[in-house]
Amino acid sequence: MNNLAANAQPALIELDDTDNAIIELLRRDGRMPYRAIARELAITEATVRGRVRRLEESNTMRVVAVTDIEAAGYGMLLAIGVQVENRSPEAVARDLAAIPEVFSVNVVVGAQDVEILVVARDQPALDELISRQLAGTPGVRRLTPALALDVLKNQPDWVPFHDPA
Amino acid sequence: MTRRKLDEVDKAIVEYLARDARVSNGQIAGALGVTEGTVRARVKRMEEEKLIRITAVTNIDRFRDATLAYIWIEVERSDQTRSVAQALAQIEELGFVGVMLGRSDILAITMVRNTEHLAEFVHQRINIIPGVRRTDSTLGVNFVKHDYRMARIVA
Numbered sequence A: 001m002n003n004l005a006a007n008a009q010p011a012l013i014e015l016d017d018t019d020n021a022i023i024e025l026l027r028r029d030g031r032m033p034y035r036a037i038a039r040e041l042a043i044t045e046a047t048v049r050g051r052v053r054r055l056e057e058s059n060t061m062r063v064v065a066v067t068d069i070e071a072a073g074y075g076m077l078l079a080i081g082v083q084v085e086n087r088s089p090e091a092v093a094r095d096l097a098a099i100p101e102v103f104s105v106n107v108v109v110g111a112q113d114v115e116i117l118v119v120a121r122d123q124p125a126l127d128e129l130i131s132r133q134l135a136g137t138p139g140v141r142r143l144t145p146a147l148a149l150d151v152l153k154n155q156p157d158w159v160p161f162h163d164p165a
Numbered sequence B: 001m002t003r004r005k006l007d008e009v010d011k012a013i014v015e016y017l018a019r020d021a022r023v024s025n026g027q028i029a030g031a032l033g034v035t036e037g038t039v040r041a042r043v044k045r046m047e048e049e050k051l052i053r054i055t056a057v058t059n060i061d062r063f064r065d066a067t068l069a070y071i072w073i074e075v076e077r078s079d080q081t082r083s084v085a086q087a088l089a090q091i092e093e094l095g096f097v098g099v100m101l102g103r104s105d106i107l108a109i110t111m112v113r114n115t116e117h118l119a120e121f122v123h124q125r126i127n128i129i130p131g132v133r134r135t136d137s138t139l140g141v142n143f144v145k146h147d148y149r150m151a152r153i154v155a
Helices: A017-028 A034-041 A045-057 A089-097 A123-134 B008-019 B025-032 B036-048 B078-089 B115-126
Strands: A061-068 A076-084 A102-109 A114-120 A140-154 B052-059 B067-075 B094-101 B106-112 B132-146
Touching (some): A017 A034, A017 A045, A017 A061, A045 A061, A076 A089, A076 A123, A089 A102, A089 A114, A114 A123, A123 A140, A140 B078, B008 B052, B025 B036, B067 B115, B115 B132
Antiparallel strands (some): A061 B052, A076 A114, A102 A114, A102 B132, A140 B094, B067 B106, B094 B106
């Protein structure tokens, strides 16, 4: 599942300045050649290669393609507050996380119990997602949605790693 | 802001890159039965059109003192929403800034160490922006999921 605690995690590694510099360069351009990274940081290509492998194998960093939600066919993005009853917020959060259109799930403290970010292709798909899938999830009492009119920034650098379905 | 949708070949390439973007164009080409030049040209075009972004993501689980904070921002006058959102987008620590319909005017998301850090961040970096009327923050206790393969790619 998406719960990190359930996954066996490789040992934590200490990151030094070289690791952090490599991560910074790869954040800017994930396909930057090892040779170019080596030149930029004045280290050998073998060192870069070894460091990247270590960062990946320790589950610290992944270099991935992020697809624009509109290019993927989703016209709408919403932030929805979820109030829970008769069930733990963690359990409800795990069920919500299993829905592909729900791309971010956080258990929170405050007026809401869980905050989620969702995408939908269009209004009928949104109705189906909210009225049936989300509202029908056991333990969900109330949904308080807000529709994004415009997203000015969306750079999720630090994220929980879960294995894509 | 209408963007081209990915076609089937684009989607097949992105599927490989979403798992591991360090895979070579030649490997993808071999797997899909297209030429390496096709893969290279498609990837370049998708990146230039901001349909995909190839980037390093790091595991939040490796930084146990990081907590997600949702900051909802209400503006003084509705015609200030855009300028406040633009000022927020300049703040490096914010990972998400969206103009919203409902709940409040703007949603900003960031990582903080604890409640004190959140209070300091909101007071010193957000409340000082002209047009900000009030903020309402929510602190995360468990970051269960974030599908990093999906985002709004902003030019």
